[in-house]
Amino acid sequence: MGSSFKVNYKEDMALFQNLWVKTWLVILILLMIILPFFLNRYQLSILNEMGIATIGALGLNLLIGYTGQISLGHGAFVAIGAYTSGLLTGKLGIPFIISLPLSGLMAALLGLIVGIPSLRLKGLYLALGTLAFGFVIEYILFHWDLTQGDLGMAVKRISLGQFQIKTQKQYFYLIAAFAFLAVLCAKNLVRSKIGRSFIAIRDRDIAAEAMGISLAKYKIMAFGLSSFYAGIAGCLAAHYNRWIVPGSFDISLSIAYIAMIIMGGLGTVLGSVLGAILITGIPHAIVYIVDLLKDTYPALSGFIVDFKLGIFGIIIVGTLLFEPAGLYGIYRRTKVYWKTWPFKY
Amino acid sequence: MAVIENQVPIQLTVSDLSIRFGGIHALNAVSLAVREGEIYSIIGPNGAGKTTLFNCISGIYLAQEGSIQFNGLDITGMKPHRIAQMGIARAFQNIELFRGMTVLDNLMSARGHAMRYGLFSAAVFIGKCLQEEVRCRDEVEEIIEFLDLQNLRKSPVGSLSYGLQKRVELGRALAMRPKLLLVDEPVSGMNLEETEDMARYMLDINEEMNITIILVEHEMGVVMDLSDRVTVLNFGTKIAEGSPQEISKDPQVISAYLGETQQLSS
Numbered sequence: 341m342g343s344s345f346k347v348n349y350k351e352d353m354a355l356f357q358n359l360w361v362k363t364w365l366v367i368l369i370l371l372m373i374i375l376p377f378f379l380n381r382y383q384l385s386i387l388n389e390m391g392i393a394t395i396g397a398l399g400l401n402l403l404i405g406y407t408g409q410i411s412l413g414h415g416a417f418v419a420i421g422a423y424t425s426g427l428l429t430g431k432l433g434i435p436f437i438i439s440l441p442l443s444g445l446m447a448a449l450l451g452l453i454v455g456i457p458s459l460r461l462k463g464l465y466l467a468l469g470t471l472a473f474g475f476v477i478e479y480i481l482f483h484w485d486l487t488q489g490d491l492g493m494a495v496k497r498i499s500l501g502q503f504q505i506k507t508q509k510q511y512f513y514l515i516a517a518f519a520f521l522a523v524l525c526a527k528n529l530v531r532s533k534i535g536r537s538f539i540a541i542r543d544r545d546i547a548a549e550a551m552g553i554s555l556a557k558y559k560i561m562a563f564g565l566s567s568f569y570a571g572i573a574g575c576l577a578a579h580y581n582r583w584i585v586p587g588s589f590d591i592s593l594s595i596a597y598i599a600m601i602i603m604g605g606l607g608t609v610l611g612s613v614l615g616a617i618l619i620t621g622i623p624h625a626i627v628y629i630v631d632l633l634k635d636t637y638p639a640l641s642g643f644i645v646d647f648k649l650g651i652f653g654i655i656i657v658g659t660l661l662f663e664p665a666g667l668y669g670i671y672r673r674t675k676v677y678w679k680t681w682p683f684k685y
Numbered sequence: 686m687a688v689i690e691n692q693v694p695i696q697l698t699v700s701d702l703s704i705r706f707g708g709i710h711a712l713n714a715v716s717l718a719v720r721e722g723e724i725y726s727i728i729g730p731n732g733a734g735k736t737t738l739f740n741c742i743s744g745i746y747l748a749q750e751g752s753i754q755f756n757g758l759d760i761t762g763m764k765p766h767r768i769a770q771m772g773i774a775r776a777f778q779n780i781e782l783f784r785g786m787t788v789l790d791n792l793m794s795a796r797g798h799a800m801r802y803g804l805f806s807a808a809v810f811i812g813k814c815l816q817e818e819v820r821c822r823d824e825v826e827e828i829i830e831f832l833d834l835q836n837l838r839k840s841p842v843g844s845l846s847y848g849l850q851k852r853v854e855l856g857r858a859l860a861m862r863p864k865l866l867l868v869d870e871p872v873s874g875m876n877l878e879e880t881e882d883m884a885r886y887m888l889d890i891n892e893e894m895n896i897t898i899i900l901v902e903h904e905m906g907v908v909m910d911l912s913d914r915v916t917v918l919n920f921g922t923k924i925a926e927g928s929p930q931e932i933s934k935d936p937q938v939i940s941a942y943l944g945e946t947q948q949l950s951s
């Protein structure tokens with residue numbers, strides 16, 4: 341293994357450590373650039389959903405996976421981001437460039453407030469608290485005239501100056517760029533003192549305090565960061581779908597995000613990405629399979645809608661039982677296997 | 686060190702500290718004063734209140750009565766992380782390492798409060814953030830070298846042997862660059878060689894790094910060899926204080942240790 345002595349700590353800390361990793365990175369970026377030319381609109385729309393989910397999942401993983409603070413209200417923060425940008429661009433005519441960070445900040449602000457009880461509540465109680473917060477937000481969105489409740493709210497197209505984002509391809513580049521940025525920032529955060537403090541709190545909160553880490557500061561920061569990511573995801577989702585209803589940000593969205601990070605791997609950046617891709621992909625795969633089988637078994641198609649949440653539930657339980665490290669764990673093992681192959685021991 | 690005993694300033698003062706858990710007086714009006722630069726040991730039978738005293742000093746427990754002063758400042762009731770940042774570090778009795786991290790990151794995590802950079806800098810990891818991370822990495826590497834952990838830098842702490850985990854636990858406390866180090870049973874469960882290494886480290890920490898040490902330990906050989914002064918607790922009450930020689934002759938101490946007298950005299 342790579343035990344070459346590193347003289348310079350800067351080099352040892354670099355995000356992309358060697359030529360091998362850098363080459364892969366360039367290949368990945370090139371692939372992202374040419375991919376839209378080979379995919380149809382439907383396929384691109386799936387990738388776009390995956391990109392948005394990646395951003396949200398990264399946020400939730402910072403909170404649950406890294407800091408160990410359970411939240412069942414992630415969907416509510418996504419909703420806050422979506423409605424903030426929807427209202428800012430729609431009612432006030434604020435450009436997307438400004439409404440995007442503002443929707444992240446709005447979600448973060450509410451995240452900080454929700455984070456305060458986390459200083460006293462742990463585990464199940466915190467989960468219930470965040471769940472309740474989710475219901476409150478849903479209730480407000482349903483009953484506030486501005487958001488038009490059940491009717492839903494139209495959201496403007498994204499315009500950057502004169503340029504309007506219209507096609508799936510254009511959305512793809514935009515969303516991919518933000519997803520990439522989100523991954524990069526998350527990677528940096530988790531290897532900084534902030535990430536170490538998060539993990540310390542997750543692993544041993546009392547020892548963390550005795551090492552000079554302020555529980556209050558970092559727990560609340562984790563809530564803020566996580567909600568910021570959720571808010572950005574919500575804003576992108578709103579402008580991408582161009583129509584938002586409170587129902588699409590309910591508890592089932594929170595559960596889907598939890599499924600992503602558990603399936604992908606708690607406390608890993610790569611796991612958040614893998615989980616987001618898979619959990620977003622699964623419903624499409626089901627639709628695809630049902631489509632194939634629908635002539636032989638017509639009863640299947642009614643089944644499908646309720647099926648989704650059940651599947652996510654099964655995935656959560658299944659992963660926890662059989663592969664607690666998630667897809668990331670499988671990836672790690674395969675990597676070690678190939679590195680040591682053919683010398684297996 | 687013992688020569689100038691009386692001129693050396695007091696670093697930590699514990700005055701009339703009492704704490705009860707239900708009916709148990711875990712600490713009963715305990716007072717002691719630790720001088721700058723000494724190795725001060727606290728001994729006593731199981732359940733005597735030694736760890737509880739440490740928990741009070743580091744702010745994890747709030748004593749019901751009494752006060753604690755550190756360098757002349759009242760730290761009673763202060764938050765644990767504030768106390769830690771003032772220079773009191775802690776190595777725990779039961780290993781309390783951050784299991785999800787490598788040896789290096791465990792040590793770095795204890796250095797976080799010394800790094801001055803914010804959220805935005807961290808998200809891009811350039812400028813101030815990189816500069817501070819490199820600086821602290823340098824400082825932490827000194828400790829890694831001191832404790833001979835070079836080959837284990839990138840190992841997850843969970844994969845290490847018990848003895849090594851204890852050493853990392855000490856390293857993490859040292860990474861805080863403390864003025865006062867609280868060490869709770871550093872050699873428990875160790876073999877002879879590991880015990881000797883640990884004793885050597887304690888002496889070096891005390892003499893070369895100029896760190897005051899309060900040591901809780903059952904292993905009497907280590908206590909007798911290292912300590913400048915010893916305090917004995919029994920059922921939460923201080924029953925004796927003095928040099929190791931004085932303590933080992935104290936009749937009250939001997940009777941408190943009745944079941945353990947062999948250990949004491951060996």
Ligand SMILES: Nc1ncnc2c1ncn2[C@@H]1O[C@H](COP(=O)(O)OP(=O)(O)OP(=O)(O)O)[C@@H](O)[C@H]1O
Binds near residue numbers: 733738
């Ligand atoms: N959080 C707590 N809740 C209830 N009782 C406690 C708590 N902490 C300590 N005690 C009690 O206080 C007494 C002193 O415990 P402490 O851990 O300080 O002993 P100790 O001297 O460190 O013993 P040992 O040598 O076994 O480590 C014990 O009776 C213990 O049960």
Ligand SMILES: [Mg+2]
Binds near residue numbers: 735736869
């Ligand atoms: Mg103890």
